[in-house]
Amino acid sequence: QQQAQTAATLLSPKPATAPADAEWITQRLTIQPGETESLPEVLGEKAVFEWSARVLDTRESRQWDDPSRAHNAYRFLGLAIDFDGELSVTTPLGDFFGSAPGVNPYENLFFTVDESGKMTSRLLMPFAKSMRMSLSNLGKIPYTVELRLLVGQRAFTDRDYHLRAQWGTVTRDSWPPFDTNFVKTTGEGKVVGTVYQIANPVLIWWGEGDQKIFVDDEAFPSTFGTGTEDDYGYAYGNNRPFTRPYHAQTRVDGPASGGHISLNRWYVLDALPYRQSIQFDQEVWHWMPCKPTLTHVIYWYAKPGTPGPTIIDQADLAPRDLGIRENMLDPLEGEILRHEATGGAVEKQRLANCSRTEHLVWHGSKPGDRLTLHVPVPTAGSYTVELNLCMAADYGRYKFSVNGQELPQVVDGYSPKLYWRQVKLGPFNLRKGDNTLEVEMLEPNPNAKPGNWFGLDYVFLVGQ
Numbered sequence: 001q002q003q004a005q006t007a008a009t010l011l012s013p014k015p016a017t018a019p020a021d022a023e024w025i026t027q028r029l030t031i032q033p034g035e036t037e038s039l040p041e042v043l044g045e046k047a048v049f050e051w052s053a054r055v056l057d058t059r060e061s062r063q064w065d066d067p068s069r070a071h072n073a074y075r076f077l078g079l080a081i082d083f084d085g086e087l088s089v090t091t092p093l094g095d096f097f098g099s100a101p102g103v104n105p106y107e108n109l110f111f112t113v114d115e116s117g118k119m120t121s122r123l124l125m126p127f128a129k130s131m132r133m134s135l136s137n138l139g140k141i142p143y144t145v146e147l148r149l150l151v152g153q154r155a156f157t158d159r160d161y162h163l164r165a166q167w168g169t170v171t172r173d174s175w176p177p178f179d180t181n182f183v184k185t186t187g188e189g190k191v192v193g194t195v196y197q198i199a200n201p202v203l204i205w206w207g208e209g210d211q212k213i214f215v216d217d218e219a220f221p222s223t224f225g226t227g228t229e230d231d232y233g234y235a236y237g238n239n240r241p242f243t244r245p246y247h248a249q250t251r252v253d254g255p256a257s258g259g260h261i262s263l264n265r266w267y268v269l270d271a272l273p274y275r276q277s278i279q280f281d282q283e284v285w286h287w288m289p290c291k292p293t294l295t296h297v298i299y300w301y302a303k304p305g306t307p308g309p310t311i312i313d314q315a316d317l318a319p320r321d322l323g324i325r326e327n328m329l330d331p332l333e334g335e336i337l338r339h340e341a342t343g344g345a346v347e348k349q350r351l352a353n354c355s356r357t358e359h360l361v362w363h364g365s366k367p368g369d370r371l372t373l374h375v376p377v378p379t380a381g382s383y384t385v386e387l388n389l390c391m392a393a394d395y396g397r398y399k400f401s402v403n404g405q406e407l408p409q410v411v412d413g414y415s416p417k418l419y420w421r422q423v424k425l426g427p428f429n430l431r432k433g434d435n436t437l438e439v440e441m442l443e444p445n446p447n448a449k450p451g452n453w454f455g456l457d458y459v460f461l462v463g464q
Helices: 002-011 070-076
Strands: 022-029 036-038 046-057 077-083 086-092 112-115 120-121 125-127 131-138 143-153 162-171 178-186 189-200 211-214 242-244 247-253 261-265 270-272 276-286 293-302 340-341 345-350 359-364 372-378 381-391 399-400 406-414 419-430 435-443 454-463
Touching: 022 036, 022 131, 046 070, 070 077, 070 086, 077 125, 077 162, 125 131, 125 162, 131 143, 178 189, 178 293, 189 276, 211 270, 261 454, 270 276, 276 293, 340 345, 372 381, 372 454, 399 419, 406 419, 435 454
Parallel strands: 086 162
Antiparallel strands: 022 143, 036 131, 046 120, 046 125, 046 143, 077 086, 077 131, 112 120, 162 293, 178 276, 189 261, 189 270, 189 293, 211 276, 242 247, 247 261, 340 372, 345 359, 359 454, 372 435, 381 419, 381 454, 399 406, 399 435
């Protein structure tokens, strides 16, 4: 019975118990571009037990950079919160609530986001003397925001901390793997959660990197994760949304592992306390060479007087445009496409980097030999044809034709080490049903080893 009660409480989370005389502060702010608006300063020894925000009059459209779209409105409103005169929270408004970009409905321990765009936080925010909350419009049009805060008396003792939260982002080549820093700070406190967002421009898995958490100036991290997927609670790549009390995947666009993905993780039973310092690094280890955008929020409670969050870099705020999901067909695995070749051998080969860990290979061919692949298309229309191709020391050079239309570009598959290349062809007017992709083997790169290999992971069709 006790277990059932605990489960019910976790599934229907409530804020910390507020005093009977706690009051709701409700405000509607309209913020002009380039301007900042603030709530009236809250004075006294108090806490915010719960608060919510909703941007009014957002709309969806097929134009990614439309400033009225929710993912832009909630990203271009900068949230700043001061406790007792110390800057403590600096994040985009939407990102603070555990999921981004845009409105991604979910509920777990600390946050709720509903379909109307109302976003609610249950992270306790205590202070000794004052609290000030402001919103800055870093976008191009005015935004109107409804704010609602439950504020009540609460003693602030020498054991209490201020809530901190900061946002960061990086866009860079995924190979070789690298570490990105979520927070590096000094003083006393504890880390209680992270949000991790990935704009993945390819369809391949991205989440092998480990968490590396250095506590109190230790030389080697005392917390060393076993993979991003493990820390965020699903232990193997999962391309569907899920929600649990202490972790969630609130957005996963696809196809496959591509698009925008948003995860959160709350360190409650396993909070990360520190006395002198903490450094939280996230390793980025993507299976495919590409250029993803990686965004994070980290939450920690810190002793007053210790360093606050970093300031938002406005140059990198805009959510990344990865195309219109509705225009994208699910990828066609190279190894299952019907095919015929005029020379050489065609087979499937297991390779962990690939979609579904396999790809189609053609090898032993001569210049002038051709491989024809049959590509089924469900609906006639204009499409770009994107190929994920393997590269290695014994790979050849090729030209492509689509439905008999020869393309001028030459693709060199030679690489001294295993590598991958995404090749975009077209657009083409494709018919419903069977279409052909033809690969012609050319004279190899003079540095290549014998073999004239060709490796195709998948064909990805995007409607125009």
